[in-house]
Amino acid sequence: MPVNTSASGADTTAPAISAASVAALTEVRLDWRHKAVPATASGTTHTGFVASGHTLADLQTPLLTLDAGAIRGNADRLASWCWEHGVLLAPHGKTTMAPQLWAEQLNRGAWGITLANFAQLRVARQFGVRRLQLANSLTDPHAIEWVAAHTSAEEPILSWVDSAGTVEVLNRTLASGQAVLDVLVELGAPGGRTGARSVEEAVAVARAIADSKHLRLVGVSGYEGSLAHTADDAGLAAVRGYLAQMRLLHERLHAEGLYGAESVIVTAGGSAYFDDVVSVLAPCIVEQSDGGPRVDVMIRSGAYIIHDDGFYRGISPFSRDGGDPFRAGMHGWARVVSQPEPGLAILDAGKRDLPFDEGLPRPQLIGPVLGGAMEPLTGAEITSVNDQHCFMTFDAESTSVRPGDVVRLGLSHPCTAFDKWTIIPVLADTNGDQSVADLIHTFF
Structure with a gap:
């Protein structure tokens, strides 16, 4: 594939992006402007935060993470x-x-x-x-x-x-x-x-x-x-x-x-x-x-x-052709802030945090703490979203949901997910190693 041709056909082997400019992002100092970063990390640099060995458990909800x-x-x-x-x-x-x-x-x-x-x-x-x-x-x-x-x-x-x-x-x-x-x-x-x-x-x-x-x-x-x-x-x-x-x-x-x-x-x-x-x-x-x-x-x-x-x-074509599909590289995490009536839980993530224009978030897993053991959350559904809340319905007879529980959400449409976050933590493996491997900076 001809990857190094310009629009005019001239060959160029110069860097396609400034490695130094990208690397400089690792020196950004984290603070209150970055809602994905815990308050205890304020003043730490990007490099320092990642090097400190933080995991998903050190973060807070609402949250968007990458894999x-x-x-x-x-x-x-x-x-x-x-x-x-x-x-x-x-x-x-x-x-x-x-x-x-x-x-x-x-x-x-x-x-x-x-x-x-x-x-x-x-x-x-x-x-x-x-x-x-x-x-x-x-x-x-x-x-x-x-x-x-x-x-x-x-x-x-x-x-x-x-x-x-x-x-x-x-x-x-x-x-x-x-x-x-x-x-x-x-x-x-x-x-x-x-x-x-x-x-x-x-x-x-x-x-x-x-x-x-x-x-x-x-x-x-x-x-x-x-x-x-x-x-x-x-x-x-x-x-x-x-x-x-x-x-x-x-x-x-x-x-x-x-x-x-x-x-x-x-x-x-x-x-x-x-x-x-x-x-x-x-x-x-x-x-x-x-x-x-x-x-x-x-x-x-x-x-x-x-x-x-x-x-x-x-x-996606790779989903339609019956072969090996792309993998979901983003997930939402939200905490139950209210369980006001049987079969209804209110989560602390909403339109300001997660995409909703190509389908509402989908409950996948639930557990008592962020970064801890989680179980499949079957039969639950996000029925609507407000600016800062999700409405999640569930079968109260078969599923226990309590205030403080954490729900992992499957998301639709990355184009309207990233714009809600200035920094997004990258986990080594959402389903396994939940250490923070990097931070992604966005510029919307």
Whole structure:
């Protein structure tokens, strides 16, 4: 897999992220700003906290933890899969906004990091991420000017364009300078999110890009995940039909000679349908030759490195194919603060602590103390969440739940889990060795 090519095709072996900037996070001093850190550790550095041999038992609820083994395994798995299939990976960094985890992905050969907005681009550049993709259109003049000042052949920032109006905004903002931005034309679909709504509209946008002295067309982009939410026949048919239109768009642009680079990218693929993306778009892959540009297919899966016990567990290709699925790399921990009536317990974690938009947390285990022995919690259900509380129902005749008990929760959707925590403890093994192996810093 070609992991060291820039958008222009130039080979580069420079570090994909600043190791020094990432390492500096270990010197951050912990205090009251970090709700995952116990009060007794205030004033300790990240390094000092981890070196002190803390375990899950030293932490407090509500809590989100990560699983070191699951994260390593998931990262290795998709990196190997991309290599085997000859495709690039530019993980969507907005899932975690954690440079330490970006480094894990980049060090395994990822092309670069994908992000969603201007603020996220600035975080990535601060940590020395060299190759960036903005999976969005630049329409804010401040963002356009910043990207123009921070992109180069050695440190590219790619962005998407889906309308002639966006081309006009870019041209107007860049009119007084000499900057040329690398962009991909985005294909959408009726009922989808962004993107030109037809191949013909996208071709028209590509022609406007080709006519601009400030823009260079370097590929085709899209997002299939907004068109389906299931892995049944109807959902997969919608995804595959859309991807076929992306392929057609690429072929049209290539035939018209609208690409302005020696190396172009066709990119789609979140964490739910990346296998279909590669299956449908693989014919686009072309080695560079005298007859035209090199063409790479790039997926942008981001949630895979954490995975979950909900949405992605049910829809991920590795779950659907009957093989070895990704492992859930995050769990929630909450304490019973009230048991006000039979069959109802109120937990001390809520919307401010745990994700709930792709399914409510799922009770898995219960025990009298955090970090102690726990038993399966069968038949229990989280029925609703408030800002700081969960409502858990259970069978009062067969299950004993008391104030102070700790519940481990399976979670759904890592994209809305990480944003609630500035620091997240990493356990060596959630199901075994519960020592704190690291702390992950986030920048939302």
